[in-house]
Amino acid sequence: MITLQINGEKHQIDVAPEMPLLWAIRDIVGLTGTKYGCGIGVCGSCKVLLDNSPVQSCMIPVSAAEGKKIVTIEGVSENLQLLQASWTALNVPQCGFCQPGQLIAATALLDKNSNPTDEEINEAMIGNICRCGTYQRIKNAIHRTVELKNQG
Amino acid sequence: MNPIRNISRRTFIKSVGLASGGLILACNTSVFSDKEKDENIDLANFNPNLFVQLNSDGSLILIASRSEMGNGVRTSLTSVIADEMDADWTKVIVQQAVGDAKYGDQNTDGSRSVRYLYEPMRKMGAMARAMLITAAAQSWKVPVTECTAENHYVLHSSGKKIAYGDLVEIAKTLEVPTEITYKNPKDFKYIGKKLRGVDVEEYANGSAIFGLDKRLPNMKFAAMQRCPVTFGTVKSFDKTAALKVLGVIDVIEIPRIEKPFGTLGGIAVIASNTWAAFKGKETLKIEWNFGDNATYDSEKYMKQITENVHKQGKVGKDVGNVNKAFKNAYKIVESTYQLPHLAHAPMEVPNAVAWVQGDSCEVWAPTQDPQSARKEVADYLETPEDKVTINVTFLGGGFGRKSKPDYVVEAVAISKAINAPVQIVWTREDDIKHGYYHTVSSQYLKASLDKQGNVTGWLNRFALPSIASTFSPGVDYPAGFEISSAANVPFDIKNMKVEVGQSPAHVRIGWLRSVINIPHGFSQNVFADELAVAAGKDPLEFRLNLIGEDRIEETEDPIKYNTARLKNVLKLAAKNANWGKPLPEGHAYGLSVHYSFYSYVASVVEISMIDNKLKVHNVYTVIDCGQTVNRDTIKAQMEGAAIFGMSLAFYGKITSKNGAIEQSNYSDYKMIRMNEIPKVHVEIVESTEIPTGVGEPCVPVIAPAIINAIFKLTGKRYYNLPLSDYGLV
Ligand code: FES
Ligand code: FES
Numbered sequence: 050m051i052t053l054q055i056n057g058e059k060h061q062i063d064v065a066p067e068m069p070l071l072w073a074i075r076d077i078v079g080l081t082g083t084k085y086g087c088g089i090g091v092c093g094s095c096k097v098l099l100d101n102s103p104v105q106s107c108m109i110p111v112s113a114a115e116g117k118k119i120v121t122i123e124g125v126s127e128n129l130q131l132l133q134a135s136w137t138a139l140n141v142p143q144c145g146f147c148q149p150g151q152l153i154a155a156t157a158l159l160d161k162n163s164n165p166t167d168e169e170i171n172e173a174m175i176g177n178i179c180r181c182g183t184y185q186r187i188k189n190a191i192h193r194t195v196e197l198k199n200q201g
Numbered sequence: 202m203n204p205i206r207n208i209s210r211r212t213f214i215k216s217v218g219l220a221s222g223g224l225i226l227a228c229n230t231s232v233f234s235d236k237e238k239d240e241n242i243d244l245a246n247f248n249p250n251l252f253v254q255l256n257s258d259g260s261l262i263l264i265a266s267r268s269e270m271g272n273g274v275r276t277s278l279t280s281v282i283a284d285e286m287d288a289d290w291t292k293v294i295v296q297q298a299v300g301d302a303k304y305g306d307q308n309t310d311g312s313r314s315v316r317y318l319y320e321p322m323r324k325m326g327a328m329a330r331a332m333l334i335t336a337a338a339q340s341w342k343v344p345v346t347e348c349t350a351e352n353h354y355v356l357h358s359s360g361k362k363i364a365y366g367d368l369v370e371i372a373k374t375l376e377v378p379t380e381i382t383y384k385n386p387k388d389f390k391y392i393g394k395k396l397r398g399v400d401v402e403e404y405a406n407g408s409a410i411f412g413l414d415k416r417l418p419n420m421k422f423a424a425m426q427r428c429p430v431t432f433g434t435v436k437s438f439d440k441t442a443a444l445k446v447l448g449v450i451d452v453i454e455i456p457r458i459e460k461p462f463g464t465l466g467g468i469a470v471i472a473s474n475t476w477a478a479f480k481g482k483e484t485l486k487i488e489w490n491f492g493d494n495a496t497y498d499s500e501k502y503m504k505q506i507t508e509n510v511h512k513q514g515k516v517g518k519d520v521g522n523v524n525k526a527f528k529n530a531y532k533i534v535e536s537t538y539q540l541p542h543l544a545h546a547p548m549e550v551p552n553a554v555a556w557v558q559g560d561s562c563e564v565w566a567p568t569q570d571p572q573s574a575r576k577e578v579a580d581y582l583e584t585p586e587d588k589v590t591i592n593v594t595f596l597g598g599g600f601g602r603k604s605k606p607d608y609v610v611e612a613v614a615i616s617k618a619i620n621a622p623v624q625i626v627w628t629r630e631d632d633i634k635h636g637y638y639h640t641v642s643s644q645y646l647k648a649s650l651d652k653q654g655n656v657t658g659w660l661n662r663f664a665l666p667s668i669a670s671t672f673s674p675g676v677d678y679p680a681g682f683e684i685s686s687a688a689n690v691p692f693d694i695k696n697m698k699v700e701v702g703q704s705p706a707h708v709r710i711g712w713l714r715s716v717i718n719i720p721h722g723f724s725q726n727v728f729a730d731e732l733a734v735a736a737g738k739d740p741l742e743f744r745l746n747l748i749g750e751d752r753i754e755e756t757e758d759p760i761k762y763n764t765a766r767l768k769n770v771l772k773l774a775a776k777n778a779n780w781g782k783p784l785p786e787g788h789a790y791g792l793s794v795h796y797s798f799y800s801y802v803a804s805v806v807e808i809s810m811i812d813n814k815l816k817v818h819n820v821y822t823v824i825d826c827g828q829t830v831n832r833d834t835i836k837a838q839m840e841g842a843a844i845f846g847m848s849l850a851f852y853g854k855i856t857s858k859n860g861a862i863e864q865s866n867y868s869d870y871k872m873i874r875m876n877e878i879p880k881v882h883v884e885i886v887e888s889t890e891i892p893t894g895v896g897e898p899c900v901p902v903i904a905p906a907i908i909n910a911i912f913k914l915t916g917k918r919y920y921n922l923p924l925s926d927y928g929l930v
Contacts, residue, residue: 064474065447072476076422081414082407084597085475086548087629091867094548122407136405140833143841145404146411146548146597171876178867180548180598182844183837184875 051111055080056124066112070104071095073111074121082122082149086178093177094146096153097121103157105176120156122149128159131198135190143181151177155191164195223256224332224372226325253282253325255333259353259366261286262294276398277831278318280391285326285384286333288365289353290391295399319830319892327381335378336371337363386828386889393829400595412567412594415554417622421450423615424478424626427467427635430491430860431708432457438468442484448477452485455614461672462577464611465635471619475626482628495860497707502857503539503643506664509702510537510645514662517684521696526658530649534735538646538724539921542855543639544870545713549597550632555612556622561588566609567596574606578613600845601712605637633870634862637711638855640665642720643702646728654736656747659694661687664702665720666710677705686721689756691767691796692729693749708857714845715900718797722901723908723922726793730909731918740792740909741775748794760799760893766886767796770823771803773884778805778821787811788818791910793902798894801825801886804843804902806879808910815929817847817879817907825886826893832885839899840881846903848873851930854923871925 053060062077074083086094090108097106098120132155142148158173170191252264263279279293330350337355338345347358354362403409440452449472457466470481553566568574571591579586596603612625642665649658669680679701688699733743751765771794787809794803807819820843829835852871856863864870912918924930
């Protein structure tokens with residue numbers, strides 16, 4: 050038995066310890082907002098926050114996530130919800146599939162850096178592919194979130 | 202006869218899943234594409250395919266027949282009806298239609314959803330509005346002329362008003378009007394305006410259900426190992442190791458189905474979770490009969506088709522006398538362009554959930570074409586189509602891949618075999634290695650110039666494995682639809698010849714966002730740039746001259762093509778980019794212009810090169826796609842197309858050795874990432890012409906514009922893609 054703490058809830062699951070966190074979240078716990086895109090850590094679709102750091106959940110065995118705080122796209126975090134509002138306001142998503150991963154990466158960025166430059170945004174988001182090409186809007190939505198926060 | 206009917210009280214409406222009780226208007230959109238039928242519509246067998254339902258709580262339900270895959274279709278169509286109806290945008294609920302012939306052609310490709318449904322939607326909206334106004338007038342006992350509609354209310358000149366929902370009961374009993382008036386386009390509130398996508402919130406909070414996210418009680422997960430060589434088959438396999446993987450339930454063989462959208466066949470691993478299925482698949486030991494395609498070497502193949510375009514081919518078009526023009530030329534220019542296969546690589550891999558029960562089957566799948574999925578499934582199960590339900594989920598990208606339902610058939614085959622609901626999931630590697638690839642091409646272009654730099658003759662000879670080969674095995678020349686976009690090149694050239702060279706297919710060839718316009722848009726635009734250089738002219742001026750006088754070109758198509766609109770987008774793109782004005786040191790512009798899917802598109806790109814590394818700074822794209830429905834969706838599609846075009850220009854390349862695809866994942870089939878993006882500036886021409894394609898036509902202009910800009914900056918001409926092969930990115 051492995052205990053995962055996802056979005057503040059504890060889940061006891063009975064799986065092989067090497068099962069990637071991604072599949073435990075999607076297929077065992079049943080939270081499908083976290084996406085599979087590549088399975089080898091290069092697309093970012095599967096990103097979740099693990100003790101506040103963005104990780105590719107397809108690369109982390111569940112055993113390594115035990116005892117850590119996991120936040121997924123369905124979770125609660127101040128920056129995540131603010132970013133989601135900007136995503137909606139600016140019509141960021143096209144097909145939408147990559148967006149949970151993008152939002153998690155952006156959340157992690159704003160958690161650490163309250164006023165990122167374009168360069169810093171690029172650096173934080175470089176691991177996330179959007180095949181639909183929504184990058185410019187993602188960037189704009191991050192900037193908008195920061196501006197709204199700064200206005201208080 | 203009226204093609205739209207009030208069917209509020211008919212029982213069969215339940216069969217499409219609408220709750221009863223509201224005012225329900227239905228129509229059959231096919232009557233809009235055929236004026237004849239409008240007169241003879243068979244009311245007894247009225248078979249509607251578009252539904253609008255207004256409920257007494259004011260909610261307005263619309264059945265969307267097209268798939269949502271990032272193209273904003275659900276938003277665009279909703280906005281049309283809501284506008285004509287004077288409805289409140291926030292009260293609209295979109296329901297996804299299951300795959301069924303009653304919805305008309307549901308295939309979401311060819312950039313045509315809005316084009317086909319625009320008129321019927323407007324008409325239904327206008328009728329609903331008229332009926333609600335009549336209902337209000339009746340209940341107030343006032344003349345209809347004293348009533349108007351606004352934002353989900355009917356207003357009376359005295360100032361009183363009544364909500365749409367409160368009019369449902371009366372409106373239900375009314376005949377639909379025979380006379381309707383459309384809104385004046387200048388009063389449009391939603392059409393042509395920026396609107397929030399109807400699904401964005403679900404996308405942003407992770408609750409949108411894509412195919413991959415569908416779950417059923419007791420559902421199993423499956424992965425499949427297919428032969429590395431296209432159409433190879435299983436000789437023998439050993440499942441011992443796979444069965445030892447924790448979670449693996451069964452391993453079965455799925456035979457190949459020799460149909461365009463049949464499964465490739467292979468060994469399926471069924472498990473209690475996706476990861477176990479993937480793991481089990483890795484441990485399979487399979488012996489294959491590789492078959493005829495095992496010799497497919499894409500490098501050798503490129504040499505072969507290039508030889509074929511350097512000798513005489515089959516004639517596809519011959520106007521004037523090209524040979525004579527070449528003989529009398531002041532200057533001759535000739536070039537050969539080589540473009541590789543591409544894979545769609547939508548962010549969501551192919552997948553489907555199927556549940557076969559007896560002779561019935563229900564499917565949940567991200568499909569661009571639920572009707573063809575339904576047909577394939579019915580054929581596979583040898584059951585009538587009405588026993589098959591195809592539920593369309595959200596699509597995590599399609600780009601043409603998901604209009605080919607081979608993966609749906611796989612899910613059905615496995616579900617039938619194991620007698621349980623199952624989800625087949627392709628790994629990303631499966632997706633890259635077993636696709637329906639965009640064709641590989643070699644194109645030879647030759648042109649003559651006179652002393653003034655006018656083009657007097659133009660020969661385009663190309664070879665590429667045809668999409669037709671997927672449907673008729675053995676086809677080994679480009680098909681008519683692949684010739685036409687080279688033959689109907691919008692240039693005013695008296696002597697023109699198009700020839701095609703032999704080019705058999707060794708992998709499945711399929712359409713990919715903008716299809717044949719990728720190679721043709723590339724060669725035509727790069728070659729035109731070369732001609733401008735040879736003529737010593739500015740590329741913009743040269744190009745406008747090449748397009749020639751304003752004229753309407755007669756083609757076999759119902760939609761004629763207008764050179765004035767083409768020149769207009771080119772001029773606008775140049776103006777937006779400040780074409781001709783000095784740029785920062787080390788920067789240069791390139792341009793290209795292309796007509797496809799009945800839309801006119803031009804792009805100017807601004808680039809720089811530092812240490813031989815390319816950077817695209819700005820892209821200025823202008824589209825004329827007729828009357829716009831949802832401007833922000835169009836803008837988003839144009840932005841996305843620029844990135845899609847850059848990905849293929851920078852990195853797009855699928856190769857084959859010994860019949861096996863060499864790339865495997867986003868690691869070696871790369872995509873543009875955020876640090877590489879340019880600023881994309883977009884202009885949409887205001888127009889009241891009929892709406893035309895948006896999703897695809899902005900793709901083919903990007904790569905050639907980049908090539909032309911690199912030439913301008915460095916004097917070096919690149920003829921092939923991707924640019925990563927030259928170490929430029
Ligand atoms: S699925 Fe984990 S990075 Fe792509
Ligand atoms: S929105 Fe489709 S992949 Fe990003």
